[in-house]
Amino acid sequence: MADSIFPSGEETSSVPVFNTISNPSGAEVYDPIEKVRFELHTPEPVSIHPASTDEFPFPMDSAVRFSTTRIRLPKRVEVNFWSGKNIVEHFSPDGGSLSIPDRKYYLTFGTAPIKLYIDVESAVDMTCRGGNTIIDFEREQSVRVAARSLHRRPSDVITVTEDVRDVMRAVSSFGSALKTTSPERSFPTLRDHPPLVESGNEFSVPKSVERPDTGIEIEVPQEYASVYAVTPLAFYLGAKVVPGRVPRLVTDDFEYSLTGSADFEQTVADTLQQVFFLDCVTRTEGYYDFTIQSCQTVKERLDIDFADLYDSSLTEQLTTYLSIPSEILEPHMPQWHLTTDVVPTLGNAEILPFVADDLSLVRCPAEPTGKSLRPQPPAIAEFCRTTSMDGESDPSSELVVEPTPTNTMEHAWVGKGCPLGSNKLTVDSRRRRIEQEPAEQPNIRIQVVCNDEGMKAEGAVEEMYGFRDLVEYDVDIEYDLTTDELRKMLREPIDFLHYIGHVDHQGIQCTNGTLDTTALETIGVRMFLLNACRSYKQGKALIEKGSQAGIVTVSDVSNRSATKVGQSLARLLNAGFSLRSALPIAQKQTLFGHQYLIIGDGGATICQSPSGFGTHLKIIPKSKGKYTVEIYTYLVPTHSAGTIYNSYHKESYTSYLSPGYIDSVKMAADELDQYLNRQQYVIEYDGDIYWSDDISASDLT
Numbered sequence: 012m013a014d015s016i017f018p019s020g021e022e023t024s025s026v027p028v029f030n031t032i033s034n035p036s037g038a039e040v041y042d043p044i045e046k047v048r049f050e051l052h053t054p055e056p057v058s059i060h061p062a063s064t065d066e067f068p069f070p071m072d073s074a075v076r077f078s079t080t081r082i083r084l085p086k087r088v089e090v091n092f093w094s095g096k097n098i099v100e101h102f103s104p105d106g107g108s109l110s111i112p113d114r115k116y117y118l119t120f121g122t123a124p125i126k127l128y129i130d131v132e133s134a135v136d137m138t139c140r141g142g143n144t145i146i147d148f149e150r151e152q153s154v155r156v157a158a159r160s161l162h163r164r165p166s167d168v169i170t171v172t173e174d175v176r177d178v179m180r181a182v183s184s185f186g187s188a189l190k191t192t193s194p195e196r197s198f199p200t201l202r203d204h205p206p207l208v209e210s211g212n213e214f215s216v217p218k219s220v221e222r223p224d225t226g227i228e229i230e231v232p233q234e235y236a237s238v239y240a241v242t243p244l245a246f247y248l249g250a251k252v253v254p255g256r257v258p259r260l261v262t263d264d265f266e267y268s269l270t271g272s273a274d275f276e277q278t279v280a281d282t283l284q285q286v287f288f289l290d291c292v293t294r295t296e297g298y299y300d301f302t303i304q305s306c307q308t309v310k311e312r313l314d315i316d317f318a319d320l321y322d323s324s325l326t327e328q329l330t331t332y333l334s335i336p337s338e339i340l341e342p343h344m345p346q347w348h349l350t351t352d353v354v355p356t357l358g359n360a361e362i363l364p365f366v367a368d369d370l371s372l373v374r375c376p377a378e379p380t381g382k383s384l385r386p387q388p389p390a391i392a393e394f395c396r397t398t399s400m401d402g403e404s405d406p407s408s409e410l411v412v413e414p415t416p417t418n419t420m421e422h423a424w425v426g427k428g429c430p431l432g433s434n435k436l437t438v439d440s441r442r443r444r445i446e447q448e449p450a451e452q453p454n455i456r457i458q459v460v461c462n463d464e465g466m467k468a469e470g471a472v473e474e475m476y477g478f479r480d481l482v483e484y485d486v487d488i489e490y491d492l493t494t495d496e497l498r499k500m501l502r503e504p505i506d507f508l509h510y511i512g513h514v515d516h517q518g519i520q521c522t523n524g525t526l527d528t529t530a531l532e533t534i535g536v537r538m539f540l541l542n543a544c545r546s547y548k549q550g551k552a553l554i555e556k557g558s559q560a561g562i563v564t565v566s567d568v569s570n571r572s573a574t575k576v577g578q579s580l581a582r583l584l585n586a587g588f589s590l591r592s593a594l595p596i597a598q599k600q601t602l603f604g605h606q607y608l609i610i611g612d613g614g615a616t617i618c619q620s621p622s623g624f625g626t627h628l629k630i631i632p633k634s635k636g637k638y639t640v641e642i643y644t645y646l647v648p649t650h651s652a653g654t655i656y657n658s659y660h661k662e663s664y665t666s667y668l669s670p671g672y673i674d675s676v677k678m679a680a681d682e683l684d685q686y687l688n689r690q691q692y693v694i695e696y697d698g699d700i701y702w703s704d705d706i707s708a709s710d711l712t
Contacts, residue, residue: 026072027125027158029059038077040125040158044447045649046455046506047124047619048483051156052083062155067128068093068117071157078153082129084144087659089121090137091299093128098298103664104657108138113149120144121657124619124649126200130155142689161649164445165204165364167220170211173357175233177214179252181206181360182242185367186249187220192325194294196247197287197653204445205246205364210357223249226262226326229269230255235355236375239363240276241269244283246367248329260333262326267333280347280372281337287370288344289332291653291668296321303655303666304674305343312339346671348646349591349614350417351436352376354426362425365441369614370652372419379412379428420645420671421591423613429547429565432605434591434613441612443537443559444648455618458505458536459488460497462512462520466570494526501528501553505536507617509581511573514543528552538590538615542577544568550610560590560611568606575600576607579700586691587620589613592645596627596693600700616647623650624669628703629695632711636680642673660686680708 030039037052038059057077064071092100092111099116102109111134118129134149148154169184171177185205195201206220227250231237238252245252250260258269260282271278292306296318310317313335320328349371353359356378366373412428424430425437492500497519501508510519518525519541528534528549534557541550541563550563562580576597583593591613598607620626625645630638644656646669656669660676667673678686687694687703694701696711 027160029073029075029156029158031057031059035083037082038075038156040127040156042125042158042160042162044160044162045124045619047649049123049125049127050085052085053077053079054081055079062157064157067130067157069126069128070159071126071128072159074155074157076153076155078151080148080151082146082154084120084146085142086144087139087142088123088144089657089664090144090146091119091121092135093117093119098300101301102137104139104144104659108136110134110136118146121655124161124623126159126161128157130157161200162445162447163204163368165207167206167217169206169208169217169220170213170215171208171360172210172212172214174214175235175238176254178208178235178238178357178360178363179231179233179254180214180216181208182238182245182363182367183251183253184216184220184222185242185246185364186222186225188246189223189249192223192225192249193297194290194321194328195297195299197290197294198299199651199653202247202368202370205367207364207442208361210361222251225249227251227329228253228261229259230261231258231269232256235357235360237275239353239355239359239366239375240279240373242363242373243367243370244279244286247283247287247370248325260329262329265326265330276374280350282333283370283372284344284347285335285337285340286329286332287652288340288668289335290328293317293321293328301655301666303668305345305668309340309343345668347372347419348652348670349421349423350374350419351423351425352414352430354378356426359425359438361438362436362441365438371423372417374415376415376426379410379426421595421613423591430608431565432608434609435551435611436613437554437611440554440559440610443557444612444615454483454485456504456506457484457486457509457617458500458503458507459486459509460492460500460511461488461490462492462497462510462522464491466511466574491522493523494521497521497526498531500536501531502533502535506538507584508536508539509577510539510541510543511577512543514541514546514549516545516548519543519546519549528556531556534558538611538617540577540580542568542573547608547610554611558611560609560613560615562590562594562607562609564606565608566606572600582702583625583693584617586625586693587616587618587647588625588645588693589616589647592625592647596695596700599695599698614648619649620647623647623654624656626690626692627695628692630683630711633677636708638678638680638683638708638711640676640678640683640686642676643671644669644673646670659689683708683711 028041032039035052036056039050041048059075059077062074062076064074087104090102091098100111113134115132131152131154133152136147138145169181171181188203188205189196190201227248229241229245229250229252233254258275260267269278292309295306351366351371352374355375410428412430414430414433423434423436513520518527529552534553537559539561544567546563547565550561579597579600590609627643629641633639654669656667657664684707692703
């Protein structure tokens with residue numbers, strides 16, 4: 012039986028757990044909250060023993076020790092060698108090798124789903140062969156391996172009254188979650204989660220919440236909309252939000268108007284993006300001296316001593332950043348990941364810590380008004396997933412909201428209404444991400460339910476879950492459930508429910524009637540897809556009763572279109588995409604994809620991504636045997652804004668800031684095949700969606 016180290020000494024732990032593995036031999040670390048794992052392979056079986064996390068350069072959750080001559084990582088990764096205070100060596104997996112002398116090192120890795128450090132005292136030889144990173148020691152060594160979960164949970168709660176000045180004071184405290192005010196705060200691991208906000212009868216803030224003394228203030232009018240709009244900027248700068256007639260950013264010897272040529276909200280958004288990007292440029296002069304393509308280009312174009320700027324104060328950096336014309340920077344800045352529309356009511360103040368944590372841009376639209384949502388008649392004469400073809404509608408449907416388009420990759424809506432083509436985000440669903448407890452079962456449980464004989468073709472989605480290395484699944488499919496059977500299933504701890512069948516305003520169709528989810532008390536299902544006509548109301552109820560996130564429809568969907576969308580979503584979610592990044596890609600499979608939307612925490616994922624990102628390739632043939640590959644990446648909760656994406660091509664790595672469009676790479680047919688075999692990518696070619704393990708250059712003619 013394999014050894015297992017539970018740091019708490021119990022069979023259930025909220026921090027990473029270490030186990031021995033036998034085929035291949037070595038050790039595995041498993042995060043029971045995020046349900047992610049990472050393996051360290053060794054030449055011979057090892058025995059693991061509990062170890063102290065003391066002396067590691069950063070706080071860690073748990074650690075073990077074992078003896079070995081070699082550690083093999085089953086993927087190509089960057090490796091940084093720390094002396095304890097700074098990086099002394101950096102290994103890029105570009106096909107080369109690195110040999111370093113005998114001394115004490117802490118090794119850490121890029122794009123792992125769990126933060127890992129290895130403590131060893133030895134000469135080290137590093138190389139990459141195939142898809143592996145090899146770490147050889149001079150002789151058999153006793154090594155300590157420490158792990159820290161990338162799951163973040165706020166420890167404090169701030170109470171606010173309906174006085175907008177209380178909300179200002181709360182937002183001013185968000186900077187307490189920054190682990191540094193240096194440019195390295197642009198790394199997601201150095202930004203912790205801001206304190207939660209709750210409404211109450213009087214203002215209170217825990218003594219443990221201490222805002223950093225940055226000397227920066229943001230002045231805005233005393234109104235919810237203005238405070239909400241500056242929340243992410245205030246958090247990132249550790250700024251104090253104070254009343255002011257004209258919005259502006261102020262330091263002791265510098266002020267910057269937040270009502271520029273664009274409107275207030277856009278100016279705030281532009282300011283956050285510019286400061287954040289230039290922090291990413293400046294941080295390359297510090298501990299992490301990586302060459303990042305866009306950052307290097309900007310450094311070469313600007314007459315600025317970034318090494319000197321790195322050692323300057325935050326206010327001096329800010330003064331320099333905001334003096335640079337935006338038109339110089341815009342061509343090189345990554346596309347921003349998220350815009351959140353927050354209707355500016357007091358109740359929505361509770362979403363602000365999550366908006367700040369996401370570093371989302373914020374807009375504050377007015378309270379929505381309009382007509383109730385009504386199902387659209389079938390657009391084509393084919394079988395639709397509805398039990399009624401007479402246009403019967405749900406009399407309790409919500410108002411339709413058509414959000415103003417954004418330039419960001421994703422969009423969320425907080426407030427009343429059904430936001431077409433977007434993510435209806437709620438405070439409770441977003442809280443469920445941080446409140447996740449260790450699972451009783453280590454495997455990811457996927458449940459497919461097909462409740463209609465004519466839709467069994469989509470049951471093939473069962474095969475599209477569970478084929479990933481280092482991800483353990485339990486996948487099951489059930490047909491023709493009764494209301495009692497479905498009610499019981501919805502109470503079970505299922506990670507993802509994929510429902511195929513009929514839904515109307517009365518409920519989810521079963522073999523003996525309909526099950527109305529609005530009448531249920533609690534839900535155990537974490538995420539879901541209700542792939543049926545007009546499933547919005549039933550999905551909304553699942554979120555209100557305890558689910559974290561789901562995908563629903565707002566009108567009738569044809570069976571053919573629903574099958575395409577359902578199968579594409581299964582593959583995308585299995586590849587580690589979030590719901591909010593997966594749906595826009597899946598929608599391209601059909602003209603009727605706009606009928607789907609996300610409800611709840613759209614940033615949620617059901618499993619880890621192999622690379623730490625969702626990666627999307629567009630392949631464009633240029634001539635016979637020649638292709639242009641456009642690379643796009645999408646963020647996930649464990650790898651958010653500021654993360655570096657490494658692309659490996661022609662025996663070399665190039666580093667980029669994620670997300671969005673990364674680069675265009677020209678490849679010959681054999682190079683393309685080699686690239687596609689490296690990991691699982693979603694491929695867009697000639698308007699259709701494919702997968703890298705199902706296609707080769709010979710298919711792209």
